[in-house]
Amino acid sequence: MAIPGKGEEEFIVDWDGPDDETRPCNWPRGKRWANIMVVAVLGLLPNLATTMVAPGLQGVLKEFDVHSSTLSSLAVTIFLLGLALGPMFLAPLGEVFGRLPVYHAANIFFTAFMVGNALSTDISGFMIFRFLSGCAGGMPLNMGGGSIADLTLPADRGLATALFSLGPLAGPVLGPVVGGFLAASKGWRWTSWLLVILGKTSPKMLLERKAARLRVSTGNMQLQSKLAHKLSPKQVLMQAVVRPTMLLIRSPVYGFSASVSGLPWLGLGIALVLGVVVFGKANPPIQAARMRRDGIDTPKPEYRLLLMICLSPCVAVGLFIYGWTTYYRVHWIVPIIGTFFIGFGANFVLMPTQLYLIELFGSKGAASALSTNNVLRYMGGTFFPLAGPRLYSSLGYGWGNSLLGFLALLLVLPPVLLYRYGERLRAREAAGGE
Known part of the structure; x- marks a missing residue:
């Protein structure tokens, strides 16, 4: 009941100013980044699952006596259909029950269905x-953007989004690498069993939780998990770059046996991880320079599109290199260089898009905006590969990939238009809403 003479706003509970310690973006730095890393890991697992089964697919088809090429492609891409459709109906649960229980439930169901x-x-x-x-696996991918929006201020949001983007970018690349060795040594079923194992709570996380409880109960803030490491995000990224590089150099990729058939994907993976480093370094100074030029103190969402406009054409460059060097059977390292450019450019499509949507819609609307974005992306990932065999049989690898390259160049236009007219469109929508 409202107090006479008082407006209903008197009963609204809000933060105690911008520096309220209970506000997630004001939590201690270690706590905030620990949560961001957990969200990033939860986003990695389903993306590993998208392609990990691919190297062992022939074993699946042979065991189940399947001879349809369309059905064999759909057996891989149907996972993407789940990533697209599941969160459309399940994402509102996060608004009703909060994100944490939905994260837990999604992880449990993801693990259970992987057992099946x-x-x-x-x-x-x-x-x-x-x-x-x-x-089930699509839930963390949709809610992760909202979690990052809650946990970060704009100054830290670029690196946080870059880490979160490693899942959608690096997961499909690492999947065939790991899946190739597993399928060759243990059989295709172990590509699912590994994800079951990874989906469970790890000993490291259990010890981290135990240490956190003890720090609270004893007041001794020096207590640390035995398995804890003190690597900075930069060191983690550098490890992620070095390990795939050494694996690519030392492994007998030429010949492409079943066990190493996924290693050519590492050119793409190295580019994706390197792109995260470049994005983290380049985005803040570019944004600051634009703010100084425009004479403003608050960054515009459109600033996040600048790197996309400049570097997304790398996708087309990579497709041209990959297509024609494959067509002319050039040494295998040259097509892999092409995939490097594809991955590098793709990085600067996905990450700026996610940041733009997060800043455009804020923490309240980011989950829904990213959900819509994921639906379009994963629906394309489900059905476009079904047209691949016919495309390449008709045009060959050279012109088939060139067609995709020309389409990639054409798609540079939308971010250019959004950068130029986005603020005007937002102002018109705000005026219409009033």
Whole structure:
């Protein structure tokens, strides 16, 4: 009941100013980054699952006596359909029950459906469980943007979004690498069992939680988990660059046996991780320079699109290199260089897009905006590969990839238009809403 003479706003509970310690973006730095890393890991697992089964797919088809090329492609891409459709219906649960219980529930169901995938006895069960595991696995990908918006201020949001983007970018690249060795040594079912193991709570996380409880109960803030490491985000990224590089150099990729058939993807993976480093270094000074030029103190969401406009054409460059060097059977390292450019450019499509949507819609609307973005992306990832065999059989690798390259160049235009007219469109919408 409202107090006479008082407005209803008197009963609204808000933060105690911008420096309120209970506000997530004002939590201690270590706590905030620990949460961001957990969200990033939760986003990595379902993206590993998208392609980890691919190297062992022939084993699946042989065991289940499947001869349809369309069905074999759909057996891989149907997981993406789950990533697209599941969060559309399940994402509102995060607004009702809060994000934490939904994160836990999604992880449990993802693990359970992966068990079903590993135990499948026919192609129908295999595809059903892959679809359902995709539905559950898509939840962290949709809610992660809202979590990052809550936990960060604009100054830190670029690096946080870059780390979160490693899942969608690096997961599909690392999946075939790991899956190739697993399928060759243990069989295709172990590509699912590994994800079951990774989906469970790790000993490291259990010890971290135990140490956190002890710090609170004893007041001794020096207590640390035995398995804790003190690597900075920069050191973690550097490790991620060095390890794939050494694996690519030392491994017998030429010949492409089943066990190493995923290693050519590492050119793409190295580019993605390097792109995260470049983005983290280049984005803040570019944004600051634009603010000085425009004479403002608060960055515009459109500033996040500058790197996309400049570097997304690398996707087209990579497609041209990859297509024609594959067509003329040039040494395998040259097509991999092409995939490096593809990955580097793709990095500067995904990360600026996510940042732009987060800053455009804020913490309240970021999850819904990213959900819509993911639906379009994963629906394309589900059905476009089905056209791949016919495209390459008709045009060949050279002109087939060139066609994709020309489309990639054409798609540079939308961010240019958004950068130029986005603020005007937002102002018109705000005026219309009033």
